[in-house]
Amino acid sequence: MTRRGLLLGGLAVCTSVAACGAQEREQVPVPYVPATPDPPAPPPVPVSARRVYSAARGSEVDLVVIAPEGVPIAGLPVCLALHGKGSNARGFADLGVPAMLSEVVDAGTPPFALVALDGAHYWVDVDGGDDPLRMLVDELPGWLADTELGAPAAALGISMGAFGALRYAREQRDMKAIAACSPALFVDWPDAEAREVFANESQWESHEPLRHTAELGRAEIGVWCGEDDPFAGAARKLVQATTPARAEIGPGEHDESYWTSAMPEILRFVGARLA
Incomplete structure (x- = not known):
C-alpha cells in the first residue's frame, strides 16, 4: 500500500x-x-382579628373570628361568642377555643364559626352612651357580611357573656341555640345592685334574663355551671324556668378551669343545632 x-x-x-x-x-x-409544581395553598387561618368602629359603643372594638382549622370560612353557620367580665374578644383564643373547635369538628361535629367582640357591663346599655346590645343587633351583621358570613344563628356566653347571650336572644327570636356557661344572673335586685352595674332596679329588671325567660324564642338552651360557683343558684333557677335541652351542674367553680373543661361539650351542643 x-x-x-x-x-x-x-x-x-x-x-x-x-x-x-x-x-x-x-x-x-x-x-x-419535571416542572416544579406550585406549592399547595396554605390552609385557612383558624383565627382572625380586626378592629372595627362601633357607633353604638362610641369606640373601636376587636372583632375575632374563629373557624375550624382547614375549613373555608365563607358561608359557615355562625355562633356569637360573648366573653365574661374583665375579659375581651381575644379571651376565647386564650382559653384554647380554636383548638377545641377544630378537635370537635374533626371528631364529627358539623363545622361552624365563632364570632367574638369586645363588650362591657353585661352587654346592655346602662349609661346611655355605650350600648353593646345595639352593636350586636345593628352593626355586627354588616361586619360579618364583609367576611362572607351570615348573621349569628346561635350564641354562647361565659359568665357576664351568658347574661348577654340570653339578652341577645330576646332580640333575635329565630336563634337555634343558646349556651350559657357559668351564667352571671341575678335572682333579686340586692344581688344585682351589689355588682354596681345597673343604674336602678327598673333598668336591671328590663334586662335580667331570669325575668324574661318566656321571651327567648325558639332557641334550644344549654346550661353549664359549677356547683361551687356563686351563680349556681341562679343557674338552677334558669334551668327550672326554661327546661333546657341540656343542663350540667356539677363539680367546678367560676373559673377558667371549669370553662375549659365544659367548652368542648358546649361546642358540640351548638354545632349540632346549627347543622
Missing part, C-alpha cells in the same frame, strides 16, 4: 469514528426534569 493510500485510509477511519461519536452524542437522551 502506498503512503498516500495509507493516509487516505486513516483519514476515512477518523472521519467515520468522529461521525459515529457525533451520532452517539445526538442519540443520548436528555434526562426529563
Whole structure:
C-alpha cells in the first residue's frame, strides 16, 4: 500500500469514528426534569382579628373570628361568642377555643364559626352612651357580611357573656341555640345592685334574663355551671324556668378551669343545632 493510500485510509477511519461519536452524542437522551409544581395553598387561618368602629359603643372594638382549622370560612353557620367580665374578644383564643373547635369538628361535629367582640357591663346599655346590645343587633351583621358570613344563628356566653347571650336572644327570636356557661344572673335586685352595674332596679329588671325567660324564642338552651360557683343558684333557677335541652351542674367553680373543661361539650351542643 502506498503512503498516500495509507493516509487516505486513516483519514476515512477518523472521519467515520468522529461521525459515529457525533451520532452517539445526538442519540443520548436528555434526562426529563419535571416542572416544579406550585406549592399547595396554605390552609385557612383558624383565627382572625380586626378592629372595627362601633357607633353604638362610641369606640373601636376587636372583632375575632374563629373557624375550624382547614375549613373555608365563607358561608359557615355562625355562633356569637360573648366573653365574661374583665375579659375581651381575644379571651376565647386564650382559653384554647380554636383548638377545641377544630378537635370537635374533626371528631364529627358539623363545622361552624365563632364570632367574638369586645363588650362591657353585661352587654346592655346602662349609661346611655355605650350600648353593646345595639352593636350586636345593628352593626355586627354588616361586619360579618364583609367576611362572607351570615348573621349569628346561635350564641354562647361565659359568665357576664351568658347574661348577654340570653339578652341577645330576646332580640333575635329565630336563634337555634343558646349556651350559657357559668351564667352571671341575678335572682333579686340586692344581688344585682351589689355588682354596681345597673343604674336602678327598673333598668336591671328590663334586662335580667331570669325575668324574661318566656321571651327567648325558639332557641334550644344549654346550661353549664359549677356547683361551687356563686351563680349556681341562679343557674338552677334558669334551668327550672326554661327546661333546657341540656343542663350540667356539677363539680367546678367560676373559673377558667371549669370553662375549659365544659367548652368542648358546649361546642358540640351548638354545632349540632346549627347543622
